[in-house]
Amino acid sequence: MITVSHLSKEFVSAGRNVRALDDVSLSVADAEIHGIVGQSGAGKSTLVRCLTLLETPSSGTVEIGGADVASLSGVQLRQARRTIGLVFQHANLFDARTALDNVAYPLEIAGVKRAERRARAAELLELVGLKGTETAYPAQLSGGQKQRVGIARALAADPKVLLCDEPTSALDPNSTAEILDLIRNVRDRLGLTVLVITHEMSVVKTLCDSVSLLQSGTIVETGSVEKVVAANGQLTRQLVPLPALSLTPLRSGESALDILAVGEAVDRPFVAEASRIVGADVPVLAGSIESLAGGRVSRLRVALPAGADVPAVMAALVAHGAKVTDPFLTEVAA
Amino acid sequence: MFASLVPALALPAADDMWASLKTPVIWKAIRDAFYETIQMVVVSGLFTVVIGLIIGILLWAGARGGILPKWLDGIINVVLSWIIVNITRSIPFAILLVALIPFTRWLVGTSIGPLAACVSLTIGTVPFFARLVETALRDVDKGKLDAAVVTGSSSWQLVFKVAVREALPALSSGITTTVVMLIGYSAMAGLMGGGGLGYLAYSYGYQRFDVGVMLAVLVIMVLLVQIVQFIGDRITKLVDHR
Secondary structure (H helix, E strand, O other): OOOEEEEEEEEEEEOEEEEEEEEEEEEEEEOEEEEEEEEOOOOOHHHHHHOOOOOOOEEEEEEEEOOOOOOOOHHHHHHOOEEEEEEEEOOOOOOOOOOOHHHHHHHHHOOOOOOHHHHHHHHHHHHOOOOOOOOOOOOOOOOHHHHHHHHHHHHOOOOOEEEEOOOOOOOHHHHHHHHHHHHHHHHHHHEEEEEEEEEEEEEEHHHHOOEEEEEOOOOOEEEHHHHHHHHHHHHHHHHOOOOOOOOOOOOOOEEEHHHHHHHHHHOOOOOOHHHHOOOOOOEEEEEEEEEEOOEEEEEEEEEOOOOOOHHHHHHHHHHHEEEEEOOHHHOOOO | OOOOHHHHHOOOHHHHHHHHHOOOHHHHHHHHHHHHHHHHHHHHHHHHHHHHHHHHHHHHHHHHHHOOOHHHHHHHHHHHHHHHHHHHHOHHHHHHHHHOOOHHHHHOOOOOOOHHHHHHHHHHHHHHHHHHHHHHHHHOOHHHHHHHHHOOHHHHHHHHHHHHHHHHHHHHHHHHHHHHHHHHHHHHHHHHHOOOOHHHHHHHHHHHOHHHHHHHHHHHHHHHHHHHHHHHHHHHHHHHHO
């Protein structure tokens, strides 16, 4: 549904070129919820602005439903924008309009008749669970309710793609859970392709089918959540985090190992296996078991005593289906 | 008994002060002057709001970019922003009134009377109001404009269905401020042949030293400003849903 190829965006800032996006390629299948994560400054906002055509990319193409929209202008551009619904971090509702009129706005500018657009807007408000708030102004709604109206407005023009830019970053935990539920619900009912830009890993865990990690303007990891987690890269460490400072209890001579298991491998006795090879009890420094993308993922950090045959332990654990890394090489170095 | 002893000419000034207000003639003059003032304020107010809105929107659109054709943005920033607004705003209104006499005569055929005064009143207040419009529009949250753009709004829809509508409370209080200012300016324009309450207060209060008439006019003007401000505040409240 969405295919982004070799997208780059350069700004001229203070007399020098800043490359906010550098050769970004990305593809999201129909009716999939794809998360784009990255720290602030990674280029998430620029990517959103390029996808919604608020900014013209310096190069590259953005295909939505097979048609390149990045090079359009004028009437065609305005029509292409209607195939994308955008949900903002701060809802960005029109204060001068009621909830119903906010939702009806995209239809109003598209020339849909008053009675028809009001009926459709009322339907959408019901869909997002806000029946009865038609005449309320945004100032009278809570943050979560505003975001619901924002989602209804984004859906009004029957878009093919719903783009959510940090949709829950300004909400409390309860509203966050409700909004994420609503987004998944909307996808299930309407079959939309959803792109969620976020810096919250919990959003990826609870909502996304696939995910990309954006870092200084480039996509460094991408794929289904299962695959990305199993790849044992940066996203794995962010999605299945271990407590901070879990390396400090190491005494001199000891070494640490991170053991990642995905799916059925989670049930295997890695610690017992390691203890057997080492010939002494192997303590667990930290551990985390998460339910992700329908399966389980476990990450354990164990301490091996001084003089242990580390390569032999690693080989044995890998033979049992685990991915084993030295945390000093990954976390501490990063 | 004592009154008969005092010569008529030596009556205390306090009795004299309100003397002319007791004649029906002066009330007719006050009424006529009041209508002239209203005429000046309403006519120039309408022109100011219409022209000021257009210029204010152009100033905002030119500075924002992406709404008007690109080549127009630069022209607007230079011509409107610099020449019209800054230069007219730096000329004191009293001097502008005198300087505009030939132009007024060319435009409406005369430089005397309330309608002629409207020309200079409008030209004097448009830059002020245009700046208020521009500020009001600039204060509209950019996120709302983005929301309007991504839903496929045209420039026209962006300006009138979103920007102006969202800025309505600020525009409403801007119009109130401008009308109050026009009431003050109309008094000044009255001295330059426009007539109205300002001229009445000047000719009676200053030229004849008839304090009573001057005070009466003053009270009327204060009331007028209060009423305008009250109505303006109510309208602002009515359109403000934030």
